[in-house]
Amino acid sequence: MAFRPLVLACIAAIGLAGAALAPSRAQQAAQPPAASTANVSADERGRIEAIVREYLLRNPEVLQEALVELEKRQAQAEERSRATAFQANRELLYRSPNQVVLGNPQGDVTLVEFFDYNCGFCKRALAETLDLLRADPRIRLVLKDFPVLSQGSVEAAQVAVALKMQIQGPKYMEFHTKLLGGRGQADRARALDVAREVGADMTRLQRDLGSAQVRDTLAENARLAELLRINGTPTYIVGDEVVVGAVGIDKLRENIVRARATCAVQVGVC
Structure with a gap:
């Protein structure tokens, strides 16, 4: 008409x-x-x-x-x-001095994950993330604590960020895997227990919990999530693509292949 x-x-x-x-x-x-x-x-x-x-x-x-x-x-x-x-915000997303980097720190492609330690879908996706890292030693995994589900999530994230100030690499991966893969509610008490299990200096950890770096790191992650319209977990950033939800290992592999091809011909952060 x-x-x-x-x-x-x-x-x-x-x-x-x-x-x-x-x-x-x-x-x-x-x-x-x-x-x-x-x-x-x-x-x-x-x-x-x-x-x-x-x-x-x-x-x-x-x-x-x-x-x-x-x-x-x-x-x-x-x-x-x-x-x-x-x-x-590309540099901050991939290279922030506050973030945790696992996998291969010098990898040729970066997988960024926004997650919550109480997120059921994040827990389910953990095994697939670990499989990806084992199968592809060139992946650089960046963890962005994004506690959105509960006060317990905030507390667990605070411990995780404070722990990063003294432990990194395989020991941090052990902490992350135990806390995210564990049963029950993640909160400060549970996170501190796991930190103790992996050999953290508990006196220093308690002190660092109240530091500006912990507050600034979580605020930085929240701000990035807001700017990128991320409002749930898990959310992944691979190359220039935002992948929402526990999409499965095959989907993430597809995104990684595309990101790697793009990174091979462009100058910048990948």
Whole structure:
């Protein structure tokens, strides 16, 4: 119908498609002149709203079309924002002095994981991550503590970050594997027990728990997650791709192959 584009434009302009999906500034700039209401009088606006209302009552499927289009535009804007944030924070994402690096520190491709020690899906994915590292000695694994599930998660992450200040490499991998792979709730007490098992200096660990470095590291991870629109765990970054959820070892291998091919021809952090 020739009338339908005008109706869809009016819906976008007056917000009948839902205030929660209000278009961004860039989206507004892309709207046709007919959709602008900046110079529309109250009477004209009322007539437009009446026309749209009548049309929607007769053709309710148009509202669904408008919602789908607005959601599509919102997703596109979010992806552009994520790509911009990714490039601006690439060095911090891959090379932050605060992060834990496991696997091969000099590897040719980096797998970044945002995780929570109480995340069930992270626990399930642990075995696959370990299999990846065993099968591919060129992978550099970067751990980003992202405690989002509970206060216990925050406490466990604090211990993990403080432990990194004295233990790294295989011993830290042992700690990480035991805490993430263990049963029950991860919290400060459980994390301290595991740290003791792997030979941590407990006096120093207790002291470091209250350090600015612990606070700054977790704040840095949370900020990166916010900028990259990461709101759940596990979430992986491989090359320029964000992989959400416990997607399985085959999917991660595919991403690693693509990232390795890209890294081979570009200058920068991989």
